[in-house]
Amino acid sequence: MQIYLPIAEVSVNVFLLFGLGGLVGVLSGMFGVGGGFLITPLLFFMGIPPAVAVATGANQIVASSVSGVLAHLKRKTVDLRMGTVLLGGGLVGAALGVYVFNLLKQVGQVDLLVRLCYVVFLGIIGSLMFVESLRALRRSKKGGPPKRRHHGWVHGLPLKMRFRTSGLYISAIPPVMVGLSVGVLSAIMGVGGGFIMVPAMIYLLGMPTKVVVGTSLFQIIFVTAFTTMLHAVTNYTVDILLALVLLIGGVIGAQFGTAFGTRLKAEQLRILLASLVLLVCGKLALDLFLTPADLYELGVQ
Template sequence: MDLYLPIAHMDINIAMIVGFGLIVGFLSGLTGVGGGFLITPLLIFVGVPPLIAVGTGAAQIVGASAVGSYAHWRLGNVDMRMAIVLLIGSWTGGLLGVHVAKILEQSGHFGLVVSFLYVGLLGFIGISMLIEALMAVRGQKKSKPVQEKKTSWVDRLPWQMDFPVSGLRTTILLPLGMGIAVGVLTALMGVGGGFVMVPIMLYVLKMPTKVVVGTSLFQLLFTTAEVGILQAGMNHAVDPYLALALVIGSIFGTQFGARLGARMPGEQLRLVLALVVVAVAVKMGLGLVIPPEHVFQVTQVL
């Protein structure tokens, strides 16, 4: 059954779009990323214009994050103090990013910039996470005793704050800057920034894996809501029918992913996320070097 998209000006298979939402919602609840890093490339692959794919992807994450963050909040996996600091930064970055997206779209370079951002960022982060996750799963990476921890440059920065739920004390400058970067990425790539935020929260801030997942989803809910509203108002880049179909699928997928993630060890969660990130980076990279009509044939062979 085909659905006409009034903003994108095209027909699209509604069952396929709901399926996209189901997959993305599952990964969102399982790993704490909003799924935008996956849904935006998928929409572009099926012919949705890049700016509309980005804007609608951000709007879709609102639905997925709402369900996932509520599930994790009930499990006690949301650090509210950390989430608020992240939100202050991400709302600022989101406003800046929407203005940049408008400029790039008017110059005709938006689609190319988005593709290069995906390949570069996802490739670097995905490979780094994959190596670490494989070492952890194989038991090659031993955790050091707490008493061996040394004072780092982060500990010497000003504006230190306690985050009891995460069990750490750190400067608010780091999560604030991270929030700004996530807001910009949300506007330019249609992502919630979870694929950047989750690794930093895990490996730099040293937060527990399950708290990272819940806090990331909670922050994504409000960041993507802001960016979705701005993209719709300023750039007319949100297709309501496309977003609704994606949200319907993601609502069910997120609940299942959150339940499964609560039962999985942290090492396995990081491995799943790393594999997905690398796969999307490869897919986007193929799209840059291979003519569009051959991309699906090549990836199917792989």
């Protein structure tokens, strides 16, 4: 059944959109990512304009993340203090990212920027996660003792805070910078930033994997909601009908994803996430080099 999206100005299959929202919801619950790294490119492939896909995709991420974080709160696997620090940086980054997005939209380069950002960031993060996850999986199969965490430069910074749920006593500066970076990416790429935040929280901040997922989702909720609001009032690119269909599927899928995630080992979760990131990156990179079906398009100046 086809429905017409007024802001995107295209007709799409409603059941396909619902299934896409459900898939992203499953990923949100399993990996602690908003799923924007997957839903936004897939909306590109369905013919949704990149500006609309970015703004509306961020809106859907809010719903699936809320559904996922509620399940994690019941399990007490959310570090609220760490999430609040990450959120502070994320809100500032989101405002900065929307400003850059608007500047590039005025000069007509926003579509290319969004696609290039996806290829670069997904390629780097996916490759690093995949290699590290394979090593961790091999270590777990050998049955050797896990590597002890070494104190690095992060632990020598000032403004230290104690994060009891994560069992950490570190500077607040790295979490703020991580949140700032994720906020910028959320505004420009329409992602929750979990595909960057989750590895950063594990390998940079040293947080336990079981706490990372819920804490990531907590921060994603507020940053993506703020990003959606800014896009709506400055760009008018949030398609409510598109967001509603994706939202319903995402809320349902997140509950199933949370249940699946508890049955898999941390190493298995990370290698699955890395594989998905690389798959999407490969598809986007291929589309940049292939000749498009329509060489020209009309635009209103």
